[in-house]
Amino acid sequence: MEELTEVPEVDRSSEDARGHGNGNIRKEEEGKGDESSRREPPGRKRLFITFSVVLCFLLGVPFWWKSTEVYRAPLPFSAIEEHARYLNSSAFALPCHLHIIFASAPSHTRGGFVTGSSLEKVAESFRQHAGDVDFGVRVTLDAEDSCVSVGREDGGEYWRCGLAKSGLHDVVDLHDDDRLDEFLWSFSKDQNSSTGGRYTVVVIGREGSDVGSQSGMHQNAHVNGRTVVGKHRHAWMTGVDLSHPGFEDGIASRIADVAMTYFKNGGRASKTGRDEEDQVASMPLSADGEAVLSFSLLNANPEDWIFDWDIEEVEERYLQPLIEVMEPVARLSIESQVLYYTPKAVSSHWDEALKAHLVPFKQLPFFVNSNEWHLDTSSAATGRSKLLNFAIYVPAANECPLHMQLSSGRISPTNGFTSPGWGGVIVHNLPGCENLLPNKSENYRLTSKELEPLVGVIVSQIRALFGLPPTFVKNSKAGIYGVPAAVTGIADWEVDVLLRRRATMDINASASTLLSLSRLVSSLPNMVIKDEIGEQVQSSLAQAKAAQSQSLVGAYHAAAEAARKARSQAEAAFFQPSIMSMLYFPAEHQLAIYTPFFVPVLLHVLVALLKEGSRYKKEWQKYKRWHMRQAT
């Protein structure tokens, strides 16, 4: 019964509440200008609810962010930046050391031409002439009875004394460059001190009796005598007059000239640093320091004659030594093929005076016929190996003999040209082919003897492609001659030059690759970065650091190897296949997935938030107004 009586109560209370609420709502809804006030502060419950929903969303945002995040291995951005900055400020360079030895007969010392103080003077004067390039210099006077050294001491890395004692003056005819070179080479080998970057200039004093004959022999080099750069890492000067006072400056400037032009820059007159960098950039090697030398014998028209060649023998006899000596700089491999029906792409014209078909200099860039010369890339070449093509072009009967014209209008003596980064082309004319009627497909075979001149051109082309002068640069005005590296084609000190260039190039390339990788990565936040990439970047940086520290010690090969690894790791990280696919992950995709949910839901929430906020503000003002009125 009690419950029954309660019913109207419930009814009434609810009606009460309704009435109350009615009033309130009517006030809120109707009256913008309604000045009615309220007596108690407005309830915060609705505001609370709205805010808690918004809070839920805000709390969810990090989770959502986390769940949509792609995996990115941490990259050492700052270390990369620092590495690049460091290289910008101080260029990476492998150090060079020069040892100047005055090897003189005892009579000179007794006469007092060369003394300890003059050694100091030579060293000082050399430093002045060599300029900013840091050459570690050590000057030694090596006489039969005494041995004095001045300058840097690096343990047993320099030639020890005893050159004069070993019979330099007696055993070898000083005018026989080859024998003297061999003599010095065997002397240096005995001491096991012929490592990269350490060069020796031997100054052989002039015997009094020699003076007349020698000056007679070399008129042009009368004053300075004769300087010869050997095949290995040494040069020597003969016929130097050490007797007159103040000879030190003259001799130091000449030594500096040899050291800078040859040992340091590989035979090019020393140029500004900028220029050298240009050369450096053009070394035709893959990221991991490999290149394939691909030789192609091109029979332009096998209907006239078909040429074959003894390339195996050529490889064994001429190219293998070159490859071996180049080993520290680049890993070269050789392959060859014979191609047929490969006409050149430009037309030649007959020159009556020269009795030859000529290809003008301007047309040479179009000589290579990429449609018909299928000098395929080689699938045997691993990774991103660089391919250098050497095409030996055998012209057809109607264009034989074929010659290339220099820009001066003369016929090219090598009958070939190089194209940087691509390789070289040489034309081989069948001797006497102009009088020969094209015999139907007669077979000829180029023996290694016949190929010898061609190989000479190829070797000089390889030298040119790697940034060395095609042949040794003689400077007879200054009295500088060279002993050509007949077997290997590239002298040891030239290999050093290449090694230095490659190491510098590798270090710079690794830095710039890493820098662009870090830029790329930071510009694409949606890109997945695998752990491998992080590891590769780390190891590349570590190798670059190792290269720098090794270079300070002067360990050429270790530094160059580390530089090579630094670059190949950097390239491997940059060309990681997983990057390529992720570059195309579209932002529209995400938009399409998230908008259908978030836009309608957030619309509600925001509208509610706005409404509740404004309502609460209004109500609060009403209450305040009432409160103020109460107070007054």
Added chain:
Amino acid sequence: MADWGGWLFGFVLLCVLLGVVDGESSLRSEDFVESLVVRPLPDGKVLGHFEFVNELGGGREGAHGRHHKLFPKAIFQIVQKFRIQEMELSFTQGRWDHRLWGGLEGLESADVKPGGVELWAQFRPSNEDVDMLWRNLTHALSGLFCASINFLEDPAMVSKWGGARQNGDMGAVRHGALPREAVCTENLTPWLKLLPCRDRAGLSTLLERPRIHNSNYYSLRVHVKAGNGIDRPKGSLRLSQTLTVVLKSSDTSAAVRGGSVRNENRRPNWSLSSLFGQSLAGSCPLASSSHVYLELEANLVEELKRAENQMLSGSEDAHEDALNAPAEDLVANSNAIFDLNLAPKGVSKRVSGSASGSSLFLNYDVQKWSGDHPLDVGMTWRAFLAWSPSQGPFRATQFLTGRGNGRGAIVSLVNANRDGCNGMRLCPVSESDDGSPAIDVTTFQIVPWYVRLYMHTLKVVVDGERVLLKKGVRLKLSPAEDRKSPAVLEIGVTIPRNTSMLFVSVEFDKGYLRIDEHPPDANRGFDIPSALFTFASAAAGGNSVSKLGLDSSLRRVQICSDNLLVLLATPDFSMPYNVITFTMTALALYFGSLLNSLRLRSVTEVRSQQPASRISTKLQKLLARFRGREKVKTQ
């Protein structure tokens, strides 16, 4: 003793020298041979079969690997790098019509190939990972031939054994096919690039792109086989490139002189220039031999003989010797049926295929011809002559049964070619049924994993009689694994020679693919690579077979069925987005109303819904009354 020693020393020295000389000579033994077989087909079209063989003698591997003269560098490097023992790659367009054109068995190293790309390779035994080698091989080949062979890297498409093509167990085999791959000029150009003369000289000059690609059937093949030290010296390599094409002559001049034959029956005259658009201006100077063969099928020769005999016996003075004149003379000299515009250099007989007679090969040496005197072999028909194609004893077809997206069955049907032979003596089925030798029929098929085979439903029926699987069927099966490997099945049955029909069926369920596994045009259907049927005389009766004479010609014959097309249930590809949108809209609606109900006072709702509230108050009253009464009752 000293003398003996000297002799021995001399002998050893001689051996060494010989060895060196031998090594040197074999080092340089590179040989290139080109040939073209032209065969007039019974329906008036002409088959051209180009074959370019590049042989590399055995020798030091290392030196060969780097220096190449005739042998293409690209192929050699692939063989070396991926350790290939044998490899065959084919690109085929069009369908070979077995009924009209017969078999290809007459030609050496020519099989009919299914449409699309097919690649199989056998690797030399090594400790390298075969799957990796295969993967890299497919990528290298797809780069070399400008085709999407790299899709075969997916192990779900590749069989691990090669069926009848596998030679022993010398090394791991991978076999895959891309039935959908379109074949076009891009594939022909790299193929030509492998030839020493490319398309600049020799037989390959005939391959004019538009004509080849407008042909009825066209198959491009590269077959590489390395010497295994058994039949060929180790380190040697044989690259055989073949191109098989069925062309229609463009010669529209009146074919049959005399007009006695009706127009629709006339046979177009043809010559190399009318088929290929140009005549042959000499051979490739690098080829050691270069020949064009005009093949006259055995059946054609027989018919020709018969027709000639009839004509001669019809005329007054029929000479006995003319009746028995050998076919060679008939062809070489003029006959009443056709004229050859050039006399062949020689005629050779070749026992071919499964037909009883021997086909004639008229030989033309291309090296004798030059640009001034181009070679233009041709045939001009004088009278109509019908002959049946040289067919194997059986023909094979394959089709799918069932409808809907649920299930179906693959049916292979092998029929005897009896209806094809009208002349008794050409009929492949011998009259003497008793003791006729048996034939081994083997089907080899790769079925993708999404066609789920039920092997218990495998049914083999020979002439209406079901063969028990345990007894009469040689079954080799590698079951499919989802997304990992296809099902590969090899079913071998030995059937009597006079069998008229062999029926093999197996049922399957169609699987479901994930949305990202569908190709761009999924509604076209999914191709199942064609089955390979191999017919061979049963090994047991090998000796007795040859006595019959008729069967000695039955070498191993291979027939490819057509590719099958399975329709799978394809999803609506916009579905995921629709689902996202719909569910999200529903969620948003729910969320919005929830928020509103939380935020707005319930009183407002009550007030705004006056009629509903009345009902609810009444309901409440009613409820209260109920409760009261209940309470009263309990009290």
